[in-house]
């Protein structure tokens with residue numbers, strides 16, 4: 001998966017670049033301040049290794065790896081998937097890593113029967129469900145090896161029912177339908193892609209009583225409205241289809257049959273009918289060419305303005321008269337997946353692991369998703385191998401991972417992280433993920449204890465187009481796009497750029513949210529055109545005509561990932577920082593308070609309008625709307641425990657900063673001489689401390705108390721989920737409980753940071 005490629009076009013559309021003042025990267029000078037977590041002496045050595053490293057990744061290599069890895073379809077269970085894994089393992093060995101393939105056996109359904117037909121309400125129509133080969137794009141014709149268009153982990157089903165158009169098919173769309181007096185009970189819904197992870201659409205449809213779900217790509221978001229279509233341009237053609245998983249990953253990702261444990265040969269497995277993450281209703285994705293006759297056959301109310309897409313028809317909601325037959329039947333097979341794991345043993349702290357990963361499996365040829373990220377990871381491994389040959393010895397163990405089975409459900413990374421959970425909890429310093437790569441700005445998301453670190457890394461990487469540092473370019477981009485004067489001021493004045501919280505959608509999920517390993521996700525994007533996501537057209541031809549065609553941003557990604565790995569692996573004191581972290585938690589607490597106040601105000605106001613007769617007076621009898629019902633105004637929640645905990649965190653961060661500055665005085669003499677092993681152990685534990693054994697209410701697999709994918713958004717993060725989601729879902733008691741749980745977690749975190757600060761202060765006093 002790779003959601004940013006999908007949102008990039010809408011997010012950054014219309015962006016124009018102006019030329020700003022210079023902020024070129026200067027060569028290392030002797031009086032430069034030491035790297036965060038390094039003594040002056042070790043910083044000088046580290047900078048030299050890093051510079052050596054960054055000169056190594058080669059665009060030509062990236063291009064040739066991509067050509068090889070995307071030459072044939074390589075989805076889970078295909079011959080070329082295994083072949084690629086073996087090739088990557090051989091390459092890792094050739095580079096000097098100790099490489100192995102670790103396998104798991106997972107449930108992976110593939111289509112046996114698929115049908116979408118219009119049987120009533122319009123001219124009889126049978127959907128093609130097939131992407132045609134394109135002249136000149138040779139791999140698009142490898143039909144024998146291509147997976148048909150489908151949504152993996154849809155339940156089998158054969159239903160015929162009236163059709164209802166539900167816009168994006170997210171909860172607020174159903175609220176609108178209720179006001180419009182439209183029910184989807186017993187209906188097949190048709191939803192367009194976007195505005196949520198795709199698996200949310202059948203989940204919410206089933207909760208509202210629908211019996212089937214069709215998801216299509218509307219040209220408004222993903223097709224000719226955006227730009228010229230492939231092969232003339234980069235955008236999704238008429239018959240292009242977005243494949244993808246619809247397993248309920250916000251409940252738990254990985255193999256549906258082995259939640260919480262590695263899917264080894266002898267693992268205890270659930271029965272298929274007990275696998276909670278398989279959809280409740282059948283679902284299929286279709287192209288806009290296939291969607292048009294279905295949507296054109298709908299009557300009933302006209303869709304609200306915001307629901308209208310780019311198909312050149314009047315969008316109606318239905319239900320009917322269009323009646324649709326939807327059939328999905330899969331082979332429910334077990335397939336072997338192949339994770340490639342390459343190690344470089346640490347010289348001083350072999351028991352501390354720095355982990356870097358990207359998946360290698362694709363839906364079809366997957367040049368962009370995931371190979372554009374995978375090839376950068378391979379160049380990093382090669383370059384680290386070169387450093388080893390010239391005498392570099394990382395202090396910590398480095399682990400490079402090429403995951404299998406990410407597309408169907410984060411299978412390879414989740415099973416590996418479940419299988420090795422105890423080791424990861426004991427040894428993992430951090431996990432750095434990428435998934436795909438394009439052109440433009442460095443996207444940084446992750447744990448806020450690594451926010452400063454991520455900013456520091458970005459300051460070192462030259463942007464291939466402007467020659468500014470990628471950090472400077474990100475900053476100027478934020479200034480240009482700030483939503484408010486305050487946002488603009490912050491982008492100018494705050495020492496570090498804010499990084500976004502991680503939700504889900506790629507392989508960091510199990511590390512961060514299940515095992516409590518501090519994580520970062522990196523990717524260049526924002527200047528991409530595209531509409532080939534999860535289709536047969538995501539291939540070498542498309543990538544080398546329309547994306548990072550000369551692989552200069554691929555090199556920048558390798559430089560970013562490798563610099564981060566090197567710097568974490570060699571630091572004297574691990575570069576976690578808690579000022580930015582505490583600042584972020586404070587903003588979360590303020591947001592939650594505001595959210596609960598806003599909900600009170602909204603409900604109070606709506607109740608008042610109902611009483612005043614606003615809804616009956618403004619109701620047009622020809623376009624009647626169902627008036628909302630009076631609701632109890634939400635109670636005041638007691639946020640004091642959370643506010644006190646956030647303040648404790650701010651205090652402990654200040655203590656740590658003071659101790660760090662002491663340790664850093666006089667060229668970091670204390671960092672060079674003191675034994676930091678115990679302190680580093682405590683720093684590693686700071687992310688673990690943010691998890692609870694019980695996990696989130698109603699989804700115990702998710703253990704992190706600050707970050708989770710939204711139960712009803714899927715990709716995007718819900719921060720402080722045990723409090724935020726109950727408030728959004730009007731479960732006030734649950735919200736109160738959540739406040740107490742999270743407050744306790746943050747108090748414990750503050751205590752841990754304080755003890756690390758005290759230990760560091762004592763170490764530098766000697």
Ligand SMILES: [Zn+2]
Nearest residue numbers: 001002370435
């Ligand atoms: Zn991907």
